[in-house]
Amino acid sequence: MAQVLHLHRLVVDRGDETTPAWRRQAACKGLDPGIFHPDEEDVASVEAAVAICRGCPVRQSCFEYAIASREPDGVWGGRTARERRREIRRRRRTA
Numbered sequence: 001m002a003q004v005l006h007l008h009r010l011v012v013d014r015g016d017e018t019t020p021a022w023r024r025q026a027a028c029k030g031l032d033p034g035i036f037h038p039d040e041e042d043v044a045s046v047e048a049a050v051a052i053c054r055g056c057p058v059r060q061s062c063f064e065y066a067i068a069s070r071e072p073d074g075v076w077g078g079r080t081a082r083e084r085r086r087e088i089r090r091r092r093r094t095a
């Protein structure tokens, strides 16, 4: 899990000029990455992460990033891994 948390931090903002602009505006910047990797069965923790994403100005970019890169875990763009898998299947059906 530690690697996953570290990855989340790196992907959201690497802290240098190689970080895409949208990631610099992330509402989760500076927060504990663990917030965004709750147990999916822990509804309160998932909702806490989703609530932060809901107010994030780059939520859609984050969501599309997670879909495109097939992020396997965590809340990205306000959606859980399960919700993203469902979205990927939906897009395949409508492609």
Ligand code: SF4
Pocket: 012, 026, 027, 028, 029, 036, 052, 053, 054, 056, 057, 058, 059, 060, 062, 063, 075, 076, 077, 078
């Ligand atoms: S949508 Fe959520 S995980 Fe993505 S950058 Fe914004 S706060 Fe972070």
